[in-house]
Amino acid sequence: xxxxxxxxxxxxxxxxxxxxxxxxxxxxxxxxxxxxxxxxxxxxxxxxxxxxxxxxxxxxxxxxxxxxxxxxxxxxxxxxxxxxxxxxxxxxxxxxxxxxxxxxxxxxxxxxxxxxxxxxxxxxxxxxxxxxxxxxxxxxxxxxxxxxxxxxxxxxxxxxxxxxxxxxxxxxxxxxxxxxxxxxxxxxxxxxxxxxxxxxxxxxxxxxxxxxxxxxxxxxxxxxxxxxxxxxxxxxxxxxxxxxxxxxxxxxxxxxxxxxxxxxxxxxxxxxxxxxxxxxxxxxxxxxxxxxxxxxxxxxxxxxxxxxxxxxxxxxxxxxxxxxxxxxxxxxxxxxxxxxxxxxxxxxxxxxxxxxxxxxxxxxxxxxxxxxxxxxxxxxxxxxxxxxxxxxxxxxxxxxxxxxxxxxxxxxxxxxxxxxxxxxxxxxxxxxxxxxxxxxxxxxxxxxxxxxxxxxxxxxxxxxxxxxxxxxxxx
RNA sequence: GCUCCCAUCGUCUAGUGGUCCAGGACGCCGCCCUCUCAAGGCGGUAACCGGGGUUCAAAUCCCCGUGGGAGCGCCA
Numbered sequence: 001x002x003x004x005x006x007x008x009x010x011x012x013x014x015x016x017x018x019x020x021x022x023x024x025x026x027x028x029x030x031x032x033x034x035x036x037x038x039x040x041x042x043x044x045x046x047x048x049x050x051x052x053x054x055x056x057x058x059x060x061x062x063x064x065x066x067x068x069x070x071x072x073x074x075x076x077x078x079x080x081x082x083x084x085x086x087x088x089x090x091x092x093x094x095x096x097x098x099x100x101x102x103x104x105x106x107x108x109x110x111x112x113x114x115x116x117x118x119x120x121x122x123x124x125x126x127x128x129x130x131x132x133x134x135x136x137x138x139x140x141x142x143x144x145x146x147x148x149x150x151x152x153x154x155x156x157x158x159x160x161x162x163x164x165x166x167x168x169x170x171x172x173x174x175x176x177x178x179x180x181x182x183x184x185x186x187x188x189x190x191x192x193x194x195x196x197x198x199x200x201x202x203x204x205x206x207x208x209x210x211x212x213x214x215x216x217x218x219x220x221x222x223x224x225x226x227x228x229x230x231x232x233x234x235x236x237x238x239x240x241x242x243x244x245x246x247x248x249x250x251x252x253x254x255x256x257x258x259x260x261x262x263x264x265x266x267x268x269x270x271x272x273x274x275x276x277x278x279x280x281x282x283x284x285x286x287x288x289x290x291x292x293x294x295x296x297x298x299x300x301x302x303x304x305x306x307x308x309x310x311x312x313x314x315x316x317x318x319x320x321x322x323x324x325x326x327x328x329x330x331x332x333x334x335x336x337x338x339x340x341x342x343x344x345x346x347x348x349x350x351x352x353x354x355x356x357x358x359x360x361x362x363x364x365x366x367x368x369x370x371x372x373x374x375x376x377x378x379x380x381x382x383x384x385x386x387x388x389x390x391x392x393x394x395x396x397x398x399x400x401x402x403x404x405x406x407x408x409x410x411x412x413x414x415x416x417x418x419x420x421x422x423x424x425x426x427x428x429x430x431x432x433x434x435x436x437x438x439x440x441x442x443x444x445x446x447x448x449x450x451x452x453x454x455x456x457x458x459x460x461x462x463x464x465x466x467x468x469x470x471x472x473x474x475x
Numbered sequence: 476g477c478u479c480c481c482a483u484c485g486u487c488u489a490g491u492g493g494u495c496c497a498g499g500a501c502g503c504c505g506c507c508c509u510c511u512c513a514a515g516g517c518g519g520u521a522a523c524c525g526g527g528g529u530u531c532a533a534a535u536c537c538c539c540g541u542g543g544g545a546g547c548g549c550c551a
Binding site: 008009010012042043044045047048049098102105109112113114115116117118119120139157160161162163166167168170171173174175176178180181182184185200201202203204205206208226228229231233235237263266267268270272273274275292293294295296297298299300301302303304305306308312348349350351360375379410414420421422423424425426428429430435436437438439440441442 | 476477478479480481482485486487488489498499500501502509510511512513514515543544545546547548549550551
């Protein structure tokens with residue numbers, strides 16, 4: 001049997017992190033077993049479904065690299081098929097028309113709640129032979145078995161049993177004839193030949209209803225795997241207020257998709273003590289049986305750690321492409337500076353995110369706006385201008401502008417002036433970057449280029465001399 | 476309220492009756508390295524929710540409690 005999984009989001013918002021993991025697990029399972037992965041958009045609620053949401057979901061999937069073999073399918077395009085199955089169910093007595101008004105249903109629910117009972121339909125129309133007098137358009141309800149139990153052999157929960165008495169006759173088609181969720185899922189899973197349903201455990205309670213409908217249709221239910229929820233860092237339910245709820249927020253915050261995917265796969269799933277997984281490794285190792293049954297909380301610092309890991313170890317050209325995008329959002333032209341791959345090499349080990357990397361690299365593209373006050377006070381003391389002037393002079397005579405040559409020159413000046421490396425490198429750093437932090441000074445200058453370096457050194461020397469005069473004039 | 480699910484360091488987790496006075500990772504703390512910031516190396520801190528069983532033996536199995544979560548829509 002060929003494995004076939006699906007991801008079935010409803011387009012009522014962006015692709016959030018929990019949905020992304022569900023999609024990832026489904027994708028992984030299909031890939032692992034050489035099966036197929038389908039994307040199905042559950043848009044039967046026309047009131048709430050939007051095209052923007054569809055696009056946001058597609059964009060999120062694409063960014064994560066989760067490709068699908070079939071789809072995207074839209075449920076709104078299968079209404080004829082749902083109608084057909086509905087008629088069949090009606091004909092065979094597995095479903096019936098219900099004429100109860102919303103008012104009656106609301107009142108019923110309230111009464112039951114007041115009596116501390118579980119709200120459920122009381123079956124008034126279950127055995128009707130004719131429509132009642134003056135009845136409006138009926139909804140269609142599934143005739144749910146009233147006795148016995150429904151067993152779900154869930155791959156992550158184990159065997160879960162439900163008393164059928166707990167399950168009422170759910171509505172499978174609205175008064176306007178449109179089908180509802182629990183029905184369309186069943187029909188689509190059946191028609192598409194879905195073998196494994198991997199979804200959030202908020203659907204666990206729907207499983208017995210769906211299994212019963214499938215049974216009425218004479219079909220064996222798929223294998224279910226209900227995966228636990230993802231909570232925010234405080235163990236609370238995720239909401240839009242949680243820093244990054246949408247996967248696209250993670251892109252905007254400077255994460256690499258492979259870091260997000262690696263982070264997500266380890267949330268609820270593990271393979272011994274291994275933390276780092278390439279996509280290929282995930283595909284060959286992933287299994288439903290290793291999914292944890294308990295909910296997990298987001299751990300932002302671990303994601304940051306993973307992101308830096310990928311920043312450091314991925315192909316610099318790949319990282320460079322992402323960095324270029326972020327530089328662009330900061331209003332910088334990535335072509336108007338050092339070679340990006342070299343920049344990535346220099347900055348990766350001091351960046352947790354691409355945003356951080358881009359911001360800390362700004363001085364390679366634009367003149368620093370003044371000097372960091374504290375850094376200048378510490379490194380631009382009187383004699384610093386002499387040091388910088390000497391460095392400038394030595395550097396000006398350098399023909400091969402590369403890191404090792406630059407290193408030699410800077411070291412030479414330090415020896416000549418009998419200064420420690422720090423006393424020379426740090427003033428240069430502040431002079432060229434405007435602040436106290438940059439990659440190693442030789443690399444920084446190599447990246448910056450000779451002309452820019454000399455120009456900034458000159459500017460720093462005159463800055464120091466000017467403020468030096470000012471200070472010595474003071475009483 | 477009813478039904479269903481869950482429960483190991485702060486967090487992600489390993490652990491499937493003995494090899495566990497519980498292992499790894501992130502974070503945190505300390506040391507080393509060092510031109511800054513980092514990165515890296517080394518070391519440290521920290522957990523089996525509680526109570527009953529079962530068993531020669533329980534983090535691992537069972538029951539109860541407690542705590543968390545989900546569902547109970549003409550939403551998905």
